[in-house]
Amino acid sequence: MHMHVTSSAVTTTAIPDSRTLPGAAAAPQRWPARLWGILAVLSLVLFLDGLDVSMVGVALPSIGTALGLTTSSLQWIVSGYVLGYGGLLLLGGRTADLLGRRRVFLIALAVFAVASLLGGLVDSGPLLIATRFIKGVSAAFTAPTGLSIITTTFAEGRARNKALSIYTVFGASGYSFGLIFGGLMTGIGWRWTFLMPVPIALIALAAGLSLIPRDRPASGGGHDVLGALTSTAAMLLLVYDLVSAPDRGWTAPVTLALFGAAVVLLGAFVLVERRVPHPLVRLGILRKGTLVRANLGIVALLGSYTSFQFVVTLYLQSVLGWAPLTMALALLPAGLLVVLSAPFTGTLIDRFGTGRFIVGGLAAMSAGYLLFLRVDTHPVYALAVLPTVLLLGSGFALGFPSINVQATAGVGDDEQGLAAGLVQTAGQVGSALVLAVTTAIITGDDTTPASHSPAAMLAQYRPGLVFVTAVALGGLLVSLVPLLRRRTARRGAAS
Numbered sequence: 001m002h003m004h005v006t007s008s009a010v011t012t013t014a015i016p017d018s019r020t021l022p023g024a025a026a027a028p029q030r031w032p033a034r035l036w037g038i039l040a041v042l043s044l045v046l047f048l049d050g051l052d053v054s055m056v057g058v059a060l061p062s063i064g065t066a067l068g069l070t071t072s073s074l075q076w077i078v079s080g081y082v083l084g085y086g087g088l089l090l091l092g093g094r095t096a097d098l099l100g101r102r103r104v105f106l107i108a109l110a111v112f113a114v115a116s117l118l119g120g121l122v123d124s125g126p127l128l129i130a131t132r133f134i135k136g137v138s139a140a141f142t143a144p145t146g147l148s149i150i151t152t153t154f155a156e157g158r159a160r161n162k163a164l165s166i167y168t169v170f171g172a173s174g175y176s177f178g179l180i181f182g183g184l185m186t187g188i189g190w191r192w193t194f195l196m197p198v199p200i201a202l203i204a205l206a207a208g209l210s211l212i213p214r215d216r217p218a219s220g221g222g223h224d225v226l227g228a229l230t231s232t233a234a235m236l237l238l239v240y241d242l243v244s245a246p247d248r249g250w251t252a253p254v255t256l257a258l259f260g261a262a263v264v265l266l267g268a269f270v271l272v273e274r275r276v277p278h279p280l281v282r283l284g285i286l287r288k289g290t291l292v293r294a295n296l297g298i299v300a301l302l303g304s305y306t307s308f309q310f311v312v313t314l315y316l317q318s319v320l321g322w323a324p325l326t327m328a329l330a331l332l333p334a335g336l337l338v339v340l341s342a343p344f345t346g347t348l349i350d351r352f353g354t355g356r357f358i359v360g361g362l363a364a365m366s367a368g369y370l371l372f373l374r375v376d377t378h379p380v381y382a383l384a385v386l387p388t389v390l391l392l393g394s395g396f397a398l399g400f401p402s403i404n405v406q407a408t409a410g411v412g413d414d415e416q417g418l419a420a421g422l423v424q425t426a427g428q429v430g431s432a433l434v435l436a437v438t439t440a441i442i443t444g445d446d447t448t449p450a451s452h453s454p455a456a457m458l459a460q461y462r463p464g465l466v467f468v469t470a471v472a473l474g475g476l477l478v479s480l481v482p483l484l485r486r487r488t489a490r491r492g493a494a495s
Contacts, residue, residue: 043170050174058182061317084136086428087232092141108141113201120194176335183325234265242436294407298427300475303434337393354406361399362476369469
C-alpha cells in the first residue's frame, strides 16, 4: 500500500510572492474557483501516484509471464520505484526552494508522463525497471513540492487543515481505485497499466500550467548533491546486493565487496552531512527518541505491507489462478478502510495520542500476517483471506498517520520538513530493503513464478510470509517500549 499520502518532506521555505492568489492568505470561508483548481491539480497528482503504484502491483504476475522475468527481477519493478522515490525525496523539496515550486512540480510531472509512456512500450525487463526508477524520482519531486505548494497557498489553521484533509483522501483513494483499474487494465493487457496514467498526467500538467501561481526561488542555500549521491548509491548497492546474493552466494567475494562498498558510501554520507553548510540531514536530530521510533515504525509498517502485497499478488494469481480483477476486488477492502477512516483519524490521534495508535496499528497488521500463514492452495476467501485484508487495512489506517504525526511532534519549526522527510525516506527505502530480503528468501532458483506446481510455489512463498510477520512484530515491540516504560514509571510513582 504505497500511498504517499503524507509525503511531508517540506524542506521548502514559504517565500512570499506578490502573485500568490488574492485571499489565500486570509483564508476566506468560501474559496475562489482558482483556489479549488490548484488543490484539485495537486490532489489529482497524488491520486495518480497511488493509482499507478497499485495498478502495477496487480499487473506484476502478468508482466513476469510476458517478459519472462524471474521473481527477483520482478521485484525490481517495485523496488526501482521506491528507491528512486526514497533516495531523492530529501533533495526534492530543497530543489523546489532553489528553482521554484511551480517549475519543479511541473517538470517532474512531465517526466512522470514520459516515463509512463515508455513503460507501456518497452519489451525489456531492465528497460521497464529503468522507467519505474525514473517515475520514482519524479515522485520524489512532485510529492514534497506539491505539499509545499499547499502549505504556502493555504493559510495555517482551518483552511490548511481542510486542504490537507482533501489532499490525503485523494492519495488513499488513488490506491483503492488503482486496484480496480489495475485488474481491468491487466485483463486487457498489462501495458495499459502503464499507459493509462499518461492522459491523466497530461491533463494535470495542462491545468497546473494555468492555475499554479509562479513563485520566486530562494535567494540563498545550496544543494547537498554529494550527500544525495552517496546516500542513493549506498541504498542501491545494498538492495542490489541483497537481491542478487542468493544467486552468487552470501559469502561470495562479489557479495561481500558490494556490501563493503555500500557501508563505505554510508560512511561517506555521514562525513558529508557533518561538513556541508546545508546538509540533507542534520545528524543531531537523530538523537530524538520519538523520531527514531517513528522511523523504525514506518519501516516495519510499509516494509512488511509492501513485501506482503508482492508475495500475496503472486500467491493469488500464480498459485490460485485468480484473475487480476478478482484479486484486486479481494484486496480492495483494505484500501477502502483507509479512505473511510481518513477524515476521523486526526481527531482520534489528538484524543488518544500517537503511541497507542501505532501499537494498535502494528498489532493489527501482525495479527493479519499471522492469520495468513495458515493459507493453503484452496482457501475460502471469507475465512482465510478477508480477515487478513481487514486487519491490514485497519492497521494501516491507525498506524500510518500516527507514525507521521509522531515523527514531527516536538520538532522545531525550522526542522519540521527535515523530520517529515526522514520518516518518508525511511519508509520508502525501508520498503525496498525489506522487499529485497523477502524476495531473496522466496527465490529458490532462477525460474519464473509460474514454473512450479501450486503446492511447491506456496511452500516457496511461505518463508517470505514468515519474515514479513517477523518485521511487523519487531516494529510492534519497538513501539511498545515507551508505553511499557511509562506504565512502569507510573507504578513506581504510585508505590
